[in-house]
Structure formats: structure tokens, C-alpha cells
Amino acid sequence: MIRVNENYGKLQASYLFSTIASKVSAFIEANPDKDIIKLGIGDVTKPLPAACIAALHAATDEMANESAFRGYGPEQGYDFLREIIAVNDYQSKGANVAANEVFVSDGAKCDVANIQELFATDVKVAVPDPVYPVYVDTNVMAGRTDIFTNDRYQGLTYLECREDNEYVPELPKEPVDLIYLCFPNNPTGATATKEQLREWVDYAKATKSVILFDAAYEAFIRDESLPRSIYEIEGARDVAIEFRSFSKTAGFTGTRCAFTVVPEECMGYAASGEAVPLHAMWNRRHTTKFNGVSYPIQKAAEAVYSDAGKMQVKELTDYYLKNAALIREKIGELGYHLTGGENSPYIWIKTGGDSWEFFDKLLNEAAVVTTPGSGFGKCGEGYIRISAFNDYDKVVEAIERIKGVLQ
Numbered sequence: 394m395i396r397v398n399e400n401y402g403k404l405q406a407s408y409l410f411s412t413i414a415s416k417v418s419a420f421i422e423a424n425p426d427k428d429i430i431k432l433g434i435g436d437v438t439k440p441l442p443a444a445c446i447a448a449l450h451a452a453t454d455e456m457a458n459e460s461a462f463r464g465y466g467p468e469q470g471y472d473f474l475r476e477i478i479a480v481n482d483y484q485s486k487g488a489n490v491a492a493n494e495v496f497v498s499d500g501a502k503c504d505v506a507n508i509q510e511l512f513a514t515d516v517k518v519a520v521p522d523p524v525y526p527v528y529v530d531t532n533v534m535a536g537r538t539d540i541f542t543n544d545r546y547q548g549l550t551y552l553e554c555r556e557d558n559e560y561v562p563e564l565p566k567e568p569v570d571l572i573y574l575c576f577p578n579n580p581t582g583a584t585a586t587k588e589q590l591r592e593w594v595d596y597a598k599a600t601k602s603v604i605l606f607d608a609a610y611e612a613f614i615r616d617e618s619l620p621r622s623i624y625e626i627e628g629a630r631d632v633a634i635e636f637r638s639f640s641k642t643a644g645f646t647g648t649r650c651a652f653t654v655v656p657e658e659c660m661g662y663a664a665s666g667e668a669v670p671l672h673a674m675w676n677r678r679h680t681t682k683f684n685g686v687s688y689p690i691q692k693a694a695e696a697v698y699s700d701a702g703k704m705q706v707k708e709l710t711d712y713y714l715k716n717a718a719l720i721r722e723k724i725g726e727l728g729y730h731l732t733g734g735e736n737s738p739y740i741w742i743k744t745g746g747d748s749w750e751f752f753d754k755l756l757n758e759a760a761v762v763t764t765p766g767s768g769f770g771k772c773g774e775g776y777i778r779i780s781a782f783n784d785y786d787k788v789v790e791a792i793e794r795i796k797g798v799l800q
């Protein structure tokens with residue numbers, strides 16, 4: 394008899410964004426004439442930057458030519474991309490990351506989901522609350538939690554992000570081994586200062602824990618004093634793994650390209666106490682389970698770092714930040730407490746009421762899709778998240794409709 398992984402039985406019925414997609418589909422079916430505006434899932438709407446498209450075309454032509462054709466590439470990514478990432482995203486900003494520490498992949502979601510398999514099943518995991526659901530669900534699947542009761546998985550340590558701590562969690566009160574952090578934060582849009590990250594790095598060093606730092610939204614940081622990478626903090630190479638993505642930066646949500654940095658000094662520990670390099674483990678995992686991102690896509694990602702690419706990417710992120718500023722201003726004028734939207738594409742709005750009811754109200758009465766805060770965790774109850782990823786005109790229209798419903 395083939396037995397199943399019963400940890401799946403502990404999961405909530407469906408993944409947050411799948412639940413929202415089903416509700417939206419049902420709404421569209423019942424209201425075929427309504428023009429729906431999606432400010433829910435953080436999916437970009439603007440086309441790829443011209444520099445990326447040109448590189449993609451040229452690389453595709455190479456694949457049509459027998460002398461330039463390429464089959465399997467290196468699982469970790471082509472050197473041309475790993476090197477340009479290490480130089481531009483890290484070394485030029487004073488963060489010490491080498492090309493061989495960059496692992497190119499098809500998405501930060503997959504990487505943050507897969508990385509937990511490097512760690513023992515009984516490690517104590519700390520996640521922010523509210524949280525990007527992938528961190529939680531993948532640990533549930535792996536059996537690191539008990540059942541879900543009182544809106545929380547037993548066995549997980551929740552790091553509460555509330556109005557009074559400006560949505561930046563405090564250090565845990567109980568010992569933990571694996572810590573997920575995300576800045577600029579999804580879903581709250583909150584950012585962390587260097588001093589705040591330093592506390593976490595010091596904690597991880599003192600407790601031999603590891604920080605999984607999700608920096609998928611770093612390209613939206615405009616405040617020069619804020620850290621874009623955890624490796625800007627001294628000592629972080631010993632205790633932190635960082636995830637980045639071209640999805641929100643350069644519009645690659647449908648194209649798929651991301652990377653994970655695992656420094657050579659970053660260690661886990663065997664039961665004997667012996668230090669084990671996580672770089673070697675991740676390399677082993679990546680080469681066994683992944684066959685690399687396609688050559689044309691990696692060439693398109695490389696073009697992000699060309700002069701034209703840098704300019705075009707900045708234009709794209711500026712565009713979404715302009716949407717974010719508008720949402721902040723107009724929803725703020727309605728009297729709601731909100732955060733995010735300044736160095737982040739997400740705006741986190743305190744509605745005070747039931748999150749799903751608020752979501753349903755905006756969907757049914759304004760035909761605007763948002764994300765209910767409670768879908769990100771218990772501390773998200775009473776909030777909704779609005780994403781700035783859409784066309785400016787649609788954002789203007791969505792705000793008018795929301796105002797019509799809420800005023």
C-alpha cells in the first residue's frame with residue numbers, strides 16, 4: 394500500500410493565491426460585463442525591458458544555428474550571468490559575494506520552498522506573521538509543524554509584525570534554528586534598517602542559526618540608507634542565505650529567472666556538532682534536482698545589467714512606485730492607517746474588520762481584487778494588501794471605485 398505524506402493533510406485547503414484566483418473566476422463568471430482590476434497577486438503588467446527582449450531574440454537565433462547551439466547548461470547558471478550578478482548586485486555595493494556563490498534558478502518562490510530540505514526535520518523554524526505563505530506551507534509539508542489550531546501551526550515560532558513594532562519583528566523569545574526574513578517585506582511593505590538586520594545577524598551568529606533572507610523586492614528601495622542585501626551587514630556571510638528575483642525587478646514573472654546566494658562560510662551543523670558547508674549541500678541539491686535556466690532566459694537576465702537594461706529596469710520600478718505612491722496617498726486620505734508603498738510595491742492597509750469580508754466587498758462592489766491580510770497569517774487579520782503592479786490608469790480607476798465603496 395502506497396502511503397502518502399500525511400503532513401499535506403495539515404495544510405489549509407488551498408494556497409492563498411489559488412483561493413483568490415477561484416473567487417475571482419467565480420466573480421467573472423457571474424459578472425461577465427464587469428471590468429475587473431487586479432491589485433491582488435504581485436504580478437507585473439509591463440512588458441520586458443527592450444534590452445532583455447533584444448538579448449532574448451539574439452540568444453534564440455543562436456539556438457537556431459548549429460555552431461552556436463547549446464544543450465544543457467551548468468545547473469548553477471552560466472558564468473556570464475553569475476559573474477555579472479556578483480559584480481553588480483554585490484561587489485559594486487561593498488558586499489562580498491563571489492560568482493560561484495550565486496545559484497541561478499527559475500524562481501525565488503521555488504528556491505525559498507526548496508532550501509528547507511537542507512535542514513533537519515526537527516529544527517525550530519521562525520517565520521514572520523504576516524508572512525509570504527510559501528515559507529510556512531513548505532515547512533508544513535516537510536513535517537516541521539504540528540496541526541493548525543487557533544489560526545496557527547503548532548510547532549512554528551511566529552515573529553509578530555504589528556503596528557507598534559512598525560511591522561519589523563523582534564528577536565524570538567524561544568530558541569530557533571531557521572529564521573525567515575523578507576525586506577522590503579511581502580506583504581506589509583515594511584523595510585528594515587541596517588541596525589535592525591545587524592541584530593538578527595548577531596543573534597544568528599550567537600545561536601548558530603541560519604537566516605533565509607528574501608530580498609525579492611530590493612529593487613524598489615529608494616532610500617539610500619536602507620540595506621538592499623543582508624551581506625551589507627558584517628558577519629552575514631556566516632549565517633545568511635539570500636534570495637533574489639528578476640520577476641518584480643525586470644518583469645520576469647512569466648519568463649522565470651532568479652538566484653540564490655549561499656556564501657562558502659555559511660554553515661549548518663551535524664548532530665555531532667561538526668560544521669557542514671551549506672554551499673556544498675545546495676550545490677549538491679541543485680545539480681541533482683535542477684537542470685538550469687534556459688540559455689536565452691539567462692541572456693535576457695544578463696541584459697538587465699547593461700547600461701540600457703539598468704535604465705529600463707529603473708523606469709519599470711519607478712513606474713510601479715508611482716502607482717504605490719498614489720495608492721498610499723488616496724487610501725490614506727480616506728483615513729486608513731497604512732504602511733509600505735514607499736520602498737516597496739505593496740501597501741498594507743488596516744481596515745479593522747474581517748479581512749476576507751473586506752476583500753469580498755471590494756471584489757463584489759468595486760470589481761477590484763486585493764489580498765486579504767489574514768491569508769498571510771493571524772497578525773494579518775484586519776488588514777488588506779494592495780499591490781501596485783498594474784497600469785497607472787487602472788490604479789487610478791481602482792482607487793476611484795474603492796473610494797466610491799468606502800466613502
Ligand code: MLT
Nearest residue numbers: 433434435436502525579
Ligand atoms: C505575491 O503577490 O505575494 C507574490 O506575487 C507571490 C509570488 O511572488 O510568488
